[in-house]
Amino acid sequence: MTEKNFIVPASEFNTQIAGSVNAKSPSNIALVKYWGKTSPQIPTNPSISYTLTQSFTETQLNFAPKKAEFSNISVRLNGEEQPNFVPKIQQFFDRIHAYAPYLQDFDFEIITSNSFPHSSGIASSASGMSALAKCLLLLEEKMLFFVENPLQRASFMARLGSGSACRSLYPGLVAWGKSSFLPQSSDLFAVPVDTKIHPIFTQFEDTILLIHEGSKSVSSTVGHQLMNGHPYAAKRFDEAKQNIGKLLEILQNGDLESFGNLCEHEALSLHAVMLMSKPPYILMMPNTIAVINKIWEFRKETNLPLFFTLDAGANIHLLYPTNEKEKIRDYIEKELLTYCQNGKAIYDFVNFENL
Ligand code: DP6
Numbered sequence: 446m447t448e449k450n451f452i453v454p455a456s457e458f459n460t461q462i463a464g465s466v467n468a469k470s471p472s473n474i475a476l477v478k479y480w481g482k483t484s485p486q487i488p489t490n491p492s493i494s495y496t497l498t499q500s501f502t503e504t505q506l507n508f509a510p511k512k513a514e515f516s517n518i519s520v521r522l523n524g525e526e527q528p529n530f531v532p533k534i535q536q537f538f539d540r541i542h543a544y545a546p547y548l549q550d551f552d553f554e555i556i557t558s559n560s561f562p563h564s565s566g567i568a569s570s571a572s573g574m575s576a577l578a579k580c581l582l583l584l585e586e587k588m589l590f591f592v593e594n595p596l597q598r599a600s601f602m603a604r605l606g607s608g609s610a611c612r613s614l615y616p617g618l619v620a621w622g623k624s625s626f627l628p629q630s631s632d633l634f635a636v637p638v639d640t641k642i643h644p645i646f647t648q649f650e651d652t653i654l655l656i657h658e659g660s661k662s663v664s665s666t667v668g669h670q671l672m673n674g675h676p677y678a679a680k681r682f683d684e685a686k687q688n689i690g691k692l693l694e695i696l697q698n699g700d701l702e703s704f705g706n707l708c709e710h711e712a713l714s715l716h717a718v719m720l721m722s723k724p725p726y727i728l729m730m731p732n733t734i735a736v737i738n739k740i741w742e743f744r745k746e747t748n749l750p751l752f753f754t755l756d757a758g759a760n761i762h763l764l765y766p767t768n769e770k771e772k773i774r775d776y777i778e779k780e781l782l783t784y785c786q787n788g789k790a791i792y793d794f795v796n797f798e799n800l
Pocket of ligand 1: 486608669
């Protein structure tokens with residue numbers, strides 16, 4: 446598959462229609478992280494994520510033939526007009542123009558809401574861009590344009606909105622980026638991890654500790670750029686590539702301890718390269734570090750499989766198998782919630798069902 450396979454001539458679409466489509470899409474949490482990219486949204490290393498359940502975006506896309514020379518785009522989030530979101534959507538539409546030439550013929554109203562609070566510091570780009578890409582596929586269907594593999598096309602488009610978004614089209618474990626360990630994988634779209642998964646990894650919790658609510662001090666788009674010319678970039682990309690192979694083996698053999706070590710190492714590597722970038726960024730907060738130490742202490746004392754991962758921010762994703770939920774939840778509530786800015790966490794879990 447190349448980019449050319451996704452190009453469709455404008456003549457394929459009847460754009461003289463008005464109406465509305467709706468889509469819902471979840472967020473995901475990367476275990477092996479995507480950090481670094483080249484144009485157009487090509488990852489410098491492959492990544493693997495778990496698709497989540499409770500954290501999602503719902504989007505309604507209203508469309509009508511455009512009235513003026515340029516398309517009008519408006520965005521409402523949780524009922525409020527968001528003019529500052531329009532440039533990001535416009536950039537997305539510009540990037541996919543060759544594949545969705547009909548975009549220039551419509552006025553759009555995007556009405557969207559997240560299941561998680563906007564101020565929570567949870568990135569909404571993965572769920573938001575994947576929900577919008579799904580809406581575009583539904584719009585194409587309304588224009589009587591049918592493709593063989595709509596999920597793949599939606600993932601291809603979502604990637605051009607936000608890299609991590611392309612992984613949100615599939616449930617379970619999802620890979621994005623060409624990897625020698627996954628023959629079906631591609632830099633252009635995500636694919637479901639099709640190897641046999643040990644049952645322990647098919648029912649997994651992700652409790653997100655909201656250590657710091659509010660926006661991050663570095664956007665991921667800026668963050669990825671920090672890897673250009675970074676002295677440790679080659680080593681990081683190489684290690685992430687190897688970690689895909691290691692993770693796939695762990696997912697098959699059910700080795701929880703190695704799983705935790707690998708996820709935590711990935712998260713800390715991401716923050717380590719940020720610490721060493723120019724300019725440097727420290728996205729962990731004192732409470733992020735306090736919780737990491739608590740987790741390590743808890744593990745030493747109890748031998749229970751509680752692990753963490755981090756995104757490019759201060760919040761902590763607590764990863765643990767659902768069959769240990771009771772004991773671990775008790776500990777989270779008694780000992781860890783106190784490190785959250787407002788004592789709040791999001792109790793999410795992995796979704797292996799159809800989305
Ligand atoms: C740390 O997908 O948000 O969450 O492609 O620029 O939109 P853009 O970046 P984005 O980056 C996500 C980075 C990460 C790791 C990951 O999800 O793999």
